[in-house]
Every structure is written in structure tokens, then in C-alpha cells.
Amino acid sequence: MSLISYLHVVLTTRLAEVRRDGERGDSPVPTAVIIFGLVFVATIVTGLALSKANDWMTNIPTHTNPK
Template sequence: MSILSYLHVVVTTRLAELRHDGERGDSPVPTAVIIFGLVFVATVVTGLALTKADDWMSSIPNHSNPTK
């Protein structure tokens, strides 16, 4: 009876290993790299928006030169 229990455990374990697709959340790219990329893109977008806003604000005439 002991050999049947052993074989049952071995077969059940092997089937469970074959069904296992890996842990959820496994990624070839670490989370730190993804966060760094997102921060870099956000910095670039913020810089472009700031540049455009500064150009737009400098094109508005002020009270000393209203005909600019």
C-alpha cells in the first residue's frame, strides 16, 4: 500500500507541475525599469509643456508695449 501512495503523490505532483504556467506577475522587465521609463517620459512631456507655455506667455503683449 505504501508504494501506491508514493506513486499517487509522484503522479499528482508531476501533473501539478505540468499545469503550472509560472507565477503571476513574472516579467522580463523589472518594475524599477518600468518606473524609471515612466518618470523619464513624464519629465519630457512636462518640459515640452513648460516650453510651449513660456513661448505662448511671451507672445502676449504687456501693458508697456500693447502693439507688439
Template sequence: MSILSYLHVVLTTRLVELRRDGERGDSPVPTAVIIFGLVFVATIVTGLALNRANSWMTNIPTFTNPVP
């Protein structure tokens, strides 16, 4: 039971320390880099979705090219 008490005290102490130093503003990664990464990923996902949609639309049969 002593190991559980020890872990509880350690976890509680660490959570109190994290709450105290919550908004220091010294992130190791600048905000601009994070935003650029998000925009880059969003552009890739949008391009892939557009490619899939165009590919799906070209496979729809028309009245001039019906499927037997």
C-alpha cells in the same frame, strides 16, 4: 459554422489559461525599468509643456509694448 465553434473553443480555453496563471510575478521587464521609463516620459512631457507655456507668455503684449 464549425470554424466559429472551433474559434469559440480556442478563445475560451485560452482565456481560462490566462486567468489561471494571472499573477505569477515573472515579468520580463523589471518594475524599476518601467518606473524609470514612466518618470522619463513624464519629465519630457512636463518640459515641453513648460516650454510651450513660457513661449505663449512671452507673446502676450504688455502696456509698454501694445499691439497696434
């Protein structure tokens, strides 16, 4: 139980520190770079999903080629 209490105190303290710092300031990574990274990863994931779906669809037997 003391571990849970300790984690609660640590989390509460950290959240209070984050909320107290109202000045968010400049990010070390520009927003445009973050957005580009997200779009890049989303494109890769979509391409992989499309590739897997096409592979799956080509393995479905047809009436002329039952497996």
C-alpha cells in the same frame, strides 16, 4: 452581427485564459526599469509643456508694448 459575436467570443476566451493563469511569475522587464521609463517620459512631457507655456506667456502683449 456575426463579427460582433466572433469578437465577443474571442475576447471572452482570452480573458478566461488570462484569469486562469494565476501565476504571474517574473516579468521580463524589471519594475524599476518600467518606473524609470515612466518618470523619464513624464519629465520630457512636463518640460515640453513648460516650454510651450513660457513661449505663450512671452507673446502676451503688455501695456508698454501693445501689438
